[in-house]
Amino acid sequence: MxxxxxxxxxxxxxxxxxxxxxxxxxxxxxxxxxxxxxxxEPSAEPNEDVSPTFVNRNPRNLEQMALAVKDRGWKTSWPHQQFYHRLMFSRSQHHVTAEVFSRSSPIPVLNCSTKEWALKKELPSTSCVAACQAVGEVLAHRCQQAGITRMVYREIPWTYRSDGVQAFRNAMKQGGIILSEPRRKYIGT
Structure with a gap:
């Protein structure tokens, strides 16, 4: 041949x-x-030329366009690992905590808790439904400032029905956060 x-x-x-x-x-x-x-011949529009050595310096842009790669193969484990950002909400006897994790790091990107003095001094109790709502509002504001507008939020069904979780979820939604991520687009693969 x-x-x-x-x-x-x-x-x-x-x-x-x-x-x-x-x-x-x-x-x-x-x-x-x-x-x-x-x-x-040089093109008439030099601003429209794309350099052959183009380096994407903003990987978050690929996430927002749903083109970035998500880890696959975690369907049988809980929680799923197929996300760009994951929201974790937890309540203990004394405090309410919410954290946002990225897919590449076990350390939270953003967090908010009633352990913080600014929240603690404004609340009558650090574990009530009002505390859950306050944590949701503050975390939504921090997410907006960081540019994170979409994230995955999965809760176990029997804890999802509680008033505190519903208040937290509604506060996040009213703060402009979408609690689901778009499906990944497969272009040219």
């Missing part, structure tokens, strides 16, 4: 050389070995 391609390429090269011989009338403009390749 490779030998036939080489012989074909040799025949094409010889035919081009024969067409470019002096003394023969050229009817078809052909490129021969003595001709120089034409220089590419």
């Amino acid at each position: 490779a030998l036939s391609e080489i012989s074909r390429n040799c025949r094409l090269l010889l035919s081009q050389i024969q067409r470019c011989r002096p003394g023969l009338k050229q009817t078809v403009p052909a490129r021969c070995l003595s001709q120089v390749a034409p220089r590419p």
